[in-house]
Amino acid sequence: MRKLTKWLPFAVILATAAGSSLYLFFGGGNGYYRPQTKDPAVIYRQACMECHGRSGEGKGVLYPAFDKYMDEEDVQREIREGNWRMPAFRYIRGDTLAILARYVADHGYLKHKK
């Protein structure tokens, strides 16, 4: 028993570190986000900017810049289905989804990757 208690603080530190790095890696983003508007600029700011940056340039090593080879269809699929660390946005659909995907494609959000 003495051995166990001796290691307890280390176990706690380890668990905390593992937990917070998991959060940083997978955390953030909310697939339950419900757009209150059809304005794609507003939706992008509210739902996407957190991970993809102001104009799709990405955030450090965790969040890559958008791939310039993606077209509107690809962007739509990505939003609808997610992509392992990216949540699927089930409430962005129909018109709103189409407009947002076009906005992301048209504004050169996909042109950052060389």
Ligand code: HEC
């Ligand atoms: C929680 C962070 C997060 C949020 C919020 C998020 N994404 Fe993503 N997205 C990612 C990650 C991470 C990837 C890369 C795939 C991976 O590693 O899981 C990605 C990939 C993509 C891709 C494919 C890019 C490529 O080049 O392959 C598109 C397009 C995209 N996201 C669009 C969006 C849009 C539009 C929104 C807002 C509705 C959004 N994302 C919200 C994290 C996020």
